[in-house]
Amino acid sequence: MCIIKIEMTLSEENYLKSIFHLEKKYARGVSTNALAEEMETKASSVTDMIKKLSEKNLVNYKKYQGVKLSEKGNSIAVQIIRKHRLWEYFLVEKLDFNWDEVHDIAEQLEHIKSDELIAKLDKFLDYPKRDPHGDPIPDAEGNFANLEKKILAEFNEGDQGICVGVKDSSAAFLQYLDRNKIKLGKSITILEKEQFDGSMILKMNNKELTISKVAANNIYLKPISLE
Amino acid sequence: MCIIKIEMTLSEENYLKSIFHLEKKYARGVSTNALAEEMETKASSVTDMIKKLSEKNLVNYKKYQGVKLSEKGNSIAVQIIRKHRLWEYFLVEKLDFNWDEVHDIAEQLEHIKSDELIAKLDKFLDYPKRDPHGDPIPDAEGNFANLEKKILAEFNEGDQGICVGVKDSSAAFLQYLDRNKIKLGKSITILEKEQFDGSMILKMNNKELTISKVAANNIYLKPISLE
């Protein structure tokens, strides 16, 4: 357990967060170019920053081999993600923002430094487990609740589930979901699955709704066993 | 009315805010040294920054003559103060912080950039008029409500008033007030005023309480006319 507080600049925090997210895709090390693209900067800048993070022992780095977060770096990244998602929840549930509007503001709020603030915010919000896009909010110790979810496109005809999250959090997709009245918590039954293009006919709110494979690939459901 | 958004760095915003506060004390121009002390930096750094702000037309500056905020600079400073005080109110009223704990966190939150956020926060808090220290919160147009208040030390025996604010917002003083149960909204009657040292005997909560002149010089009351 790490009690020592490390001084982190805004830029360092953003790098750790990006590495955290990219590690899911590149488990054996995040490449300089991938990071540069994610951070919208140049590869040379990434190399510089990685060296700095490496000297602070926040990442493991060998030249030309990509980076991985160290244990310390991982736990800092998780705390930033915790802050981001708690603030998103606050913005939607308390301030009445739409779920497609909160990302940029949370991106700023996640860098506010105060453990007490986050502890009290968490309590005020009554310890939410998921952010407005269905992503899990890690607890103060950095543990993610293990929330069962499966991509809608992988369900079969007759299956049923509850909408618990989205994979794509872009404003365009979230607004598409709004227009089609798809919200977290909604119960969905798969009526038909078109083999030709992967589109699906769903039952939701006692109405039928057709969605494309692209959309179905970006919605998470928690399966309901029908017995 | 200024609609154009100006890109402001964190440092620039802090300078504008400090100049705003010092202008009350130095109405004919804030000196480089005074600003350096307030900002905890060196005079030479202040000169550099003032030049930058001057080029952006946020302050009026002539060499060796001190600075004043321009209209534009003033309105930006007021918006930062609005944000600071709204966040302080949020921290105390919603997150349950004490009034001596909120300054540093609000100092960070005041720099979050989003007009929509502040509008929604203001609404969520139900448009508060004063922050937890009794200081007025300017509205979205930058207008301060004209709230009547007088320093407690200037009251006379027999006068009565309601505690509406403090001049010194240091944690030490605020905790002293907490220990003596002095809170905003409390009704206070001046029983005796000691000529020798300026200390006062007050009636509050139907109890008597003696406070020093130093303390009385840092408490604001709204006078109640007794008819």
Next chain:
DNA sequence: ACAAATTTTTAGATTTGTCTAAAAATAATA
């Protein structure tokens, strides 16, 4: 009003995070 003290500004250096351009290492391909 003139010398001394103070304040303010300039000049040059430093740190952080970024950039471009070129060199070095690695990966891909014929």
Next chain:
DNA sequence: TATTATTTTTAGACAAATCTAAAAATTTGT
């Protein structure tokens, strides 16, 4: 495997915000 293409790193430069030390302007005191 030799050559080409790609990726990554180095080297050197730049802007922002700060600093120290020294010069310039202003204010003060007699």
